[in-house]
Amino acid sequence: TTTIWDTIAAELNGIEIITDPTQLAKLSLDYYHFSPILEAQLKDKRGNLVVRPATEAEVMQVAKTCVKHKVPLTVRGAGTGNYGQCIPLEGGVILDTTKMNQIRWIKPGLACVEPGVRMAAFDKQAREIGWELRMAPSTYRTATIGGFIGGGSVGMGSITYGQLRDRGNLRALRVVTLEDEPRVIQLRGDEVQKVNHAYGTNGIITELEIPLAPAYPxxxxxxxxxxxxxxxxxxxxxxxxxxxxxxxxxxxxxxxxxxxxxxxxxxxxxxxxxxxxxxxxxxxxxxxxxxxxxxxxxxxxTAQEASKGTSILEFTWNHTTLHARSVDPNLTYLQxxxxxxxxxxxxxxxxxxxxxxxxxxxxxxxxxxxxxxxxxxxxxxxxxxxxxxxxxxxxxxxANPHTYILEDGGRKTIDPEQLAFKKLVDPYGLMNPGKMRAWSQMTND
Ligand code: FAD
Structure with missing residues (x-):
């Protein structure tokens, strides 16, 4: 018997698709297990299908198919989030962005990239002209730029440049919608806050313009x-x-x-x-x-020596918790x-x-x-x-790391701008369902 997932896979012919159960399990989860509370709530959650689009056009094709069949779609970068941000609570399609790893351009102070570019790989390029990312998490080696914007907040560099949410730290976005006819919306300036740190609940980011910092040794x-x-x-x-x-x-x-x-x-x-x-x-x-x-x-x-071995970055931020838990798995953390x-x-x-x-x-x-x-x-x-x-x-x-609900982790209040944008770009509530409290409340009432 053919399932809806077979149908969807057939419709997405030409785009890389993963259905192997072991891979599916791996690509359904993140580092939620740093929290014993989330561990119990999320360990059994699985997507039904992973897709790996390589271009924005393929992303639009995936969006259109998910809307047609009204199935959930959850975006995933490197899957290093700590709050189950990219874990599909209701199954469905997992859109893995790691093939979208083109750097469009880098100039002094500013760059334009696709979402799946890994941060350390980006910096390697940018340093050739003396620049680097303003801030990056301790998962710098593996995490994607899109995932950092979607689910991260601070890291090395924040001592100088503050948090991702501070005005200026993200300049522009291209976002694919989940409407019957998906389209691309461009956001610039303060408008980026509609999508910044929204756990991929209101649009698929396909391109980002990010500011850079001078790269010191x-x-x-x-x-x-x-x-x-x-x-x-x-x-x-x-x-x-x-x-x-x-x-x-x-x-x-x-x-x-x-x-x-x-x-x-x-x-x-x-x-x-x-x-x-x-x-x-x-x-x-x-x-x-x-x-x-x-x-x-x-x-x-020295910078040169440091560039060879493991950076001390990988003992700081939430890597500290990682090392602590490898000694005593009952240890957990607060932010x-x-x-x-x-x-x-x-x-x-x-x-x-x-x-x-x-x-x-x-x-x-x-x-x-x-x-x-x-x-x-x-x-x-x-x-x-x-x-x-x-x-x-x-x-x-x-900032409670023991909840997967967007609003309960950070700001504690609903963000009317992000909710309004979700109504516009995801009218069927297909994107990462169950993560945005404001949306769940609106649709349950
Ligand atoms: P993912 O986990 O794959 O995704 C994160 C969120 O973004 C998800 O909700 C996903 O749906 C959404 N998303 C991804 N791509 C897109 C897209 N293209 N469009 C729309 N939404 C999208 N975080 C920090 O902020 N600072 C730290 O210092 C830090 N240290 C960490 C240390 C350890 C050991 C671990 C395990 C985690 C740490 N984190 C930290 C959390 C996490 O690693 C970072 O936030 C990282 O940047 C997430 O990137 P990712 O590619 O893994 O994103």
Whole structure:
């Protein structure tokens, strides 16, 4: 008997299609399992068919077929998201963008790319003319630019350029709609926010214009400290040092350094540490700052040396959680805007050993602030919610990584602009169904 999926596959003749169950299972999931809550909710979700279009015209063909048969369509980049962003809750077609990996053009300060371009591969090209992405997640080597826009938010570079959502960090998009007759919509300037970080619920991005940053020779440095709060104060001071060019300021309370197996010889027992990316031309002022805070530099790689091995980037941001979980799979994490060091200190003392603090500094509204991806051993959902509540009651902002609902993770409120755009481009609600609360509420009422 032929199924609807056979029919769809036949209609998409000429486009690469994957139906092998093992591959389908792999391409249905992401890194949702960092959360025990999401693990239970999402592990069995599967798409029915993966398609790999290579051009915008093929994307339009896929869109048209999905609309014709009214089947769900979920876009997937590299599938490295942490909240099940690209996991198809209701099955259907998975549109994998990794074949759409053309760089259209790169000029000083700006580039235009297809969504499936991997970030590290892009930078390799851009650095030939002295430029690079303004910011990138620690999954930089594998993650796609489209996936970062669809589901990511910050990373290395954010200490200078802020978050993806900040005006200017995304310039223009081409988006394919899921109307009866799919079309391409071009968005420029503030209009890109209609689709920025919408988990692929309101249009398939087929091209992006992104701003670039000057590419410095980034040295990679580790500094050890006796006291956690001294390490945190050093992190703030470096972040505030406008005369020292940097790309990453990442602070880890003991025992987190003990989870970094490959770096053990640079991480003294019991010490707290800073993992840094600083322009190698600025090492002298950095060393003076380290001295002022009584730190000890234990690792210092030039940009050239750093480009050969594993970058320390892959111990920071949510890679910290990855390493921690490889030592103890019961560890999970939170994402917190502390805004001030006073709050960091308060939480450090309040939670004691229950929470291991990991800070990433980033620019927020023009100021450098500490954000965190704290680690803790998961016990119950109730305790998790208590920890979140305590943080919120004390003025920190939590971006909850234990939900797959767009609005519940980040901003906590519905985004009327994104909802309005979804009504326009996805009138049948086929795109990544179940992820946008505003849409679910509207259609259930
Ligand atoms: P995917 O996971 O494939 O997709 C993400 C979302 O975007 C999905 O909702 C998908 O539907 C949508 N999407 C993808 N392509 C399109 C398109 N063309 N059109 C419309 N929607 C689309 N994130 C950070 O922000 N900062 C970090 O530092 C960071 N560190 C991480 C570390 C680890 C170890 C892991 C596992 C994850 C980390 N992440 C981080 C999360 C994730 O890796 C990044 O956000 C990454 O940029 C996602 O890219 P991707 O290609 O894997 O996207």
């Amino acid at each position: 980034w040295a990679e440095i580790i500094v050890a400290f006796d006291e956690f709060m001294t390490a945190a104060q050093f992190g703030q001071a470096l972040s505030d040092s406008d005369g020292i060019v940097k790309k990453m300021v990442s602070i880890h309370a003991w025992p987190i350094p003990s989870y970094f197996a490959a770096l053990q010889s640079y991480l003294p027992q019991g010490k707290h540490c800073a993992l840094l990316m600083v322009s190698e031309t600025d090492l002298e002022p950095l060393q003076e700052l380290v001295r002022e805070y009584g730190g000890e530099i234990t690792y210092n790689k 917190t805007f502390y805004f001030t060091l006073d709050r960091v200190e308060h939480m450090y003392h309040h939670f004691g050993d229950e929470l291991a603090i990991h800070l990433e500094f980033l620019r927020f509204g023009g100021k450098a602030i500490p954000a965190g991806l704290q680690l803790f051993r998961f016990t119950t959902e109730e305790r998790l919610n208590e920890i979140i509540r305590y943080h919120e009651e004390n003025g920190t902002g939590i």
